[in-house]
Amino acid sequence: MEHSPGSTRAYRTMLIGREGVVVAVLRNGSVALLKLDGEWYDLPDGVQRWAVAWDDLAIHEPAGESEVSVQTYAAGFSKEGRILTQHAVAPGTKVAICSSPVKPLPFCGWSLTFSPNAPQACATCLMLLNALDRDGSKVTMPAP
Secondary structure, X not given: OOOOOHHHHOXXXXXXXXXXXXXXXXXXXXXXXXXXXXXXXXOHHHOOEEEEEHHHOOOOOOOOEEEEXXXXXXXXXXXXXXXXXXXXXXXOOOEEOOOOEOEEOOEOOEOOEOOOOOOOEOHHHHHHHHHHHHHOOOEEEEOO
């Protein structure tokens, strides 16, 4: 763990040998956000996601493409008065699929996933997503 950020290197003895899935690419592609397998109470300080340099990872399966459903949109938010609405946003954009201007909440290069079950989910976005699902539309994204 020579190339990873200092906060990750501090836990190197507890992280080496653990398995996980890359969920995001950070720092212009030089660092991977790794979600470790296992329950939070078995992980170092209960943290599931760690920033790890690619050079410090042992990748056993080559990256490929997989098909995922349209529900893998990022969450974007709009606010009208005191009402906060969650919208479905294509990754890398600032306009919801319902055409509303939104503000995604990126965290270290990673954004929240749109949750269709959230009470504040946009009804128009849900309707459009349901229509896309009925049509059998798929979004091709890189495998994690």
